[in-house]
Amino acid sequence: MANEPAHDTGAHEPLPAWSLPSEAADRLPLGIEWPERVTREWAWGGSTGKGVRVCILDSGVEPGHPLVGELDGAVAVRRGDDDEPIVEEDTEGDLCGHGTGCAGIVRSLAPECSLYSVRVLGAGFKGSGFVLLAGLRWAVEQGFDVINMSLSTTKQQIAGFLHELADSAYFRRTMLVASAHNMPVESYPWRFSSVISVGSHDKDDPLTFFYNPSPPVEFFARGVGVEIAWLGGSKILSTGNSFATPHISGICALIRAKHPELTPFQLKNVLYLTATNAGGTA
Amino acid sequence: MSDDRLRAAVAAGALGAEESYRDLLQSIVEVARAIFGARASSIFLHDERTDELVFEAVAGEGAEELLGRRFPSSTGIAGWVLVTRQPLVVEELADDPRFAREAAESTGFVPKGLMAVPLLHEERALGVLEVLDRPQQAAFSLQEMALLGLFANEAAIALDLLQRARDVRNVLEDEGGEAAAVAGFVAKLSEASPERREAVLRLLAVIEELLPSPGSLDESF
Numbered sequence: 001m002a003n004e005p006a007h008d009t010g011a012h013e014p015l016p017a018w019s020l021p022s023e024a025a026d027r028l029p030l031g032i033e034w035p036e037r038v039t040r041e042w043a044w045g046g047s048t049g050k051g052v053r054v055c056i057l058d059s060g061v062e063p064g065h066p067l068v069g070e071l072d073g074a075v076a077v078r079r080g081d082d083d084e085p086i087v088e089e090d091t092e093g094d095l096c097g098h099g100t101g102c103a104g105i106v107r108s109l110a111p112e113c114s115l116y117s118v119r120v121l122g123a124g125f126k127g128s129g130f131v132l133l134a135g136l137r138w139a140v141e142q143g144f145d146v147i148n149m150s151l152s153t154t155k156q157q158i159a160g161f162l163h164e165l166a167d168s169a170y171f172r173r174t175m176l177v178a179s180a181h182n183m184p185v186e187s188y189p190w191r192f193s194s195v196i197s198v199g200s201h202d203k204d205d206p207l208t209f210f211y212n213p214s215p216p217v218e219f220f221a222r223g224v225g226v227e228i229a230w231l232g233g234s235k236i237l238s239t240g241n242s243f244a245t246p247h248i249s250g251i252c253a254l255i256r257a258k259h260p261e262l263t264p265f266q267l268k269n270v271l272y273l274t275a276t277n278a279g280g281t282a
Numbered sequence: 283m284s285d286d287r288l289r290a291a292v293a294a295g296a297l298g299a300e301e302s303y304r305d306l307l308q309s310i311v312e313v314a315r316a317i318f319g320a321r322a323s324s325i326f327l328h329d330e331r332t333d334e335l336v337f338e339a340v341a342g343e344g345a346e347e348l349l350g351r352r353f354p355s356s357t358g359i360a361g362w363v364l365v366t367r368q369p370l371v372v373e374e375l376a377d378d379p380r381f382a383r384e385a386a387e388s389t390g391f392v393p394k395g396l397m398a399v400p401l402l403h404e405e406r407a408l409g410v411l412e413v414l415d416r417p418q419q420a421a422f423s424l425q426e427m428a429l430l431g432l433f434a435n436e437a438a439i440a441l442d443l444l445q446r447a448r449d450v451r452n453v454l455e456d457e458g459g460e461a462a463a464v465a466g467f468v469a470k471l472s473e474a475s476p477e478r479r480e481a482v483l484r485l486l487a488v489i490e491e492l493l494p495s496p497g498s499l500d501e502s503f
Contacts, residue, residue: 059362096362098370121365122356128365151366154405179368183431185402187367202424225421230372237395239371239422 031261038273040207040280044254049110051260052253055144056106056246057135058099058151060090061117067104067229074117077135085134095122097231101238102150102246104229109206109250113257116144121151129158133165140169145256148249149178149195150242152187159188170194175256175264177249179241180217191216196252196268200224200244209248211275219271221247289454300451303444307339310440314413314433315341318426321393321415324348325401325437326360327445328409335360335410338441342414343391359398360410367407369399369430371422397422399430401438408441 020028035042053072063071076090094100103115120135121128132153139147147169153159166189169176178190180199190197197216200223201208210220223244230236248271255270256262262270274280307325315323322342326335334352355361363370373395393414401409411434416426471479 095356096359098359098362098366121362151368154367154402154407156405181367182369182427183399183402183434185367200424200427224424236375237373237422239427240369242366242368242370 032259032266038270040274043270043274044251044258047110047254047258049113049250049253049257052110052113052145052257053116053143054106054110054113054249054253055116055118055139055142055147056099056103057118057120057139057147057149058102059096059121060092060094060099060119061103061115062094062100062229062231062233065100065104065229065233067235068100068107068115071103072114072116074119075138076119077131077138079130079134083130085130085138087134087138090117090119092119092122094231095119097236098150098242101228101230101236101243102148102249105206105226105243105246106148106250106253109247110253110257113250113253116142129153129155133158133161136162136165140165140172140174143172144174145260146175146177146249146252148246149176149189150245152179152181152190154185154187162189163192165189166192166194170264173263175252175267177245177252179245182241194264196248196271198223198241198245198248200239200241206247207251208276209251209271210277211272218268219248219275220244221251223247292450292454300444300447303440303447304339306440307437307444308341310433310437311339311341311411314411314430317429318397318413318416320413320417321391323411323413325441326364326410326412327441328355328364328407335364338409338444359396360412363398363400363410364407367400367402369397369427369434371395371397371427373422397426397430399434401434401441403438403442408438408445411437
């Protein structure tokens with residue numbers, strides 16, 4: 001099941017999480033042979049994203065869109081009459097077009113990944129905080145490999161809960177990829193260090209991405225004049241960090257498919273070492 | 283000064299301010315439209331009571347008939363931008379029949395493209411600024427996105443001031459309503475003995491705890 005660790009660490013008995021007796025040090029295999037030089041070929045060469053489960057937490061995804069293909073699952077989240085979160089099969093698809101655009105970008109980079117839609121938008125502005133948290137909690141519990149969040153909140157109270165969920169995802173090997181804000185406001189979850197935050201560059205290449213040594217924005221990916229999937233099987237040109245984010249989600253899917261044992265910490269390292277400004281070429 | 287005269291003086295100030303802030307919003311959309319060379323520009327205010335977006339200022343095409351028009355906050359690109367706090371630029375929109383229909387209903391014409399940016403003030407999302415149909419001979423640039431952000435900051439401050447002025451007016455016009463009830467309560471409290479006043483204030487503190495806080499999950503994210 002997806003909630004279990006993706007990789008057998010080789011330890012027969014679980015080690016305590018908070019200390020390491022010296023004689024147990026050899027029971028901490030990394031489970032991965034790092035090459036002398038991490039190249040893009042090593043990181044994702046030959047990968048199609050097959051076997052990796054990517055979740056689009058957004059306005060829904062139009063099923064069967066030519067640029068998206070089939071979804072492996074779609075749910076909608078709403079608030080029940082007794083204030084309990086209800087997660088049910090989504091029969092409405094995309095209410096805005098945005099989620100479909102994000103899904104199409106991930107698909108274009110990782111054609112064989114499994115795509116899931118969790119719709120947390122469209123039920124109104126009021127109460128949307130509750131639905132967002134319930135949707136993210138559900139997605140983290142499902143153990144998706146990558147969760148794309150092209151959205152943010154400015155509410156401090158929501159931010160506290162989001163922070164806990166982002167850390168929980170990080171420890172469970174779920175990589176949260178979130179859009180940075182390009183306005184001078186405090187917003188979340190992209191400012192948390194347990195997620196990958198993404199801003200836009202204006203180059204045309206979908207595999208060109210830059211590491212930013214001056215956080216909180218960690219990476220810049222293609223986000224200007226991007227052709228994206230839109231409602232009714234159509235395509236439009238769009239600009240925004242919202243569409244830079246699924247580029248990094250797609251690249252994460254490629255890397256995770258080839259190296260499923262990577263933790264989010266290690267995955268961030270691979271992204272850094274393969275970033276365009278860190279000499280990342282084929 | 284009598285209560286009535288004070289009320290009249292504050293009302294005059296609040297109403298005058300409201301007018302000025304509306305003019306400021308109108309000026310912002312006019313400037314945004316001119317700078318981007320766009321066909322139209324609008325500012326939507328989010329009406330928290332009805333959970334709707336309302337046309338608060340419009341420059342260019344459709345300006346006359348659109349002011350005051352409302353639509354649900356959760357639909358379309360403006361709704362998405364409001365809820366997610368993320369700016370969005372889309373072009374070649376006219377090819378989408380669903381969008382074309384919705385746009386024609388809400389703006390009076392079908393734009394080829396639009397830029398939408400949330401109006402954020404402190405923790406709150408107050409509304410959305412849209413710029414419709416900038417000239418498309420040049421590709422959209424990151425500089426334009428930054429410029430849009432600057433307009434959004436200005437519009438958010440103006441919208442916040444407008445809302446405050448309206449809140450003042452609502453309180454002043456609220457004869458016999460919540461504000462009048464609170465005022466009557468305060469008058470009675472001031473006549474009570476110190477011990478009784480202290481007891482009532484303790485009780486009020488408990489009642490305050492029971493009321494939802496401003497950052498409650500009942501609200502938006």
